[in-house]
Amino acid sequence: MTLEELISNCKKQDLKAQEELYKKFSGILFAVCLKYSPNYHEAEDNLQDAFLTIFQRIEQFKGKGSFEGWMKRVTINTVLQKYRKKKIFHLSNEEQIEQEEVVEVENNQVPLDFLLKIVQELPNRYRLVFTMYVLDDYSHKEIADSVGISVGTSKSNLARARGILKIKIEDYYKVKLKN
Numbered sequence: 001m002t003l004e005e006l007i008s009n010c011k012k013q014d015l016k017a018q019e020e021l022y023k024k025f026s027g028i029l030f031a032v033c034l035k036y037s038p039n040y041h042e043a044e045d046n047l048q049d050a051f052l053t054i055f056q057r058i059e060q061f062k063g064k065g066s067f068e069g070w071m072k073r074v075t076i077n078t079v080l081q082k083y084r085k086k087k088i089f090h091l092s093n094e095e096q097i098e099q100e101e102v103v104e105v106e107n108n109q110v111p112l113d114f115l116l117k118i119v120q121e122l123p124n125r126y127r128l129v130f131t132m133y134v135l136d137d138y139s140h141k142e143i144a145d146s147v148g149i150s151v152g153t154s155k156s157n158l159a160r161a162r163g164i165l166k167i168k169i170e171d172y173y174k175v176k177l178k179n
Helices: 003-011 015-036 040-060 067-086 112-120 124-135 140-147 151-178
Strands: none
Touching: 003 015, 003 040, 015 040, 015 067, 015 112, 015 124, 040 067, 067 124, 067 140, 112 124, 112 151, 124 140, 124 151, 140 151
């Protein structure tokens, strides 16, 4: 079945088509959920919520642009909506925004699993802003609008996330150099 047929059948509430769509895209969308979730279990819950939203709103996809891109956007918005309800974001004094931290890694490589682990360990508000800005190329204005915070708070949360990650990466290299 082609993607167009799958979409068409999902719009008709065809359970087999929904199952096939889930199997085809769950891995990709789970990776998106992992980026925005504090742990594996919550990412699984977020994936299920995202697919429920996708199936409820699939009529809104008009065939313009990438269907996968549309599903990723729905997934991100579903997860963000969940966190907005939890009110995990705090306002900050925009005048005290730290300079962007730059971590220079000389010819050394940090394992991907370590990077994913330390990003997931960030406090929710920092992880979401970091993920949106660094990994998904949102602007601070887009983040602010999506999450319901000011641009300054977005910038501040990003700077704090980078600061935490910098310390953890430096600690990783200190341990690595000792061994």
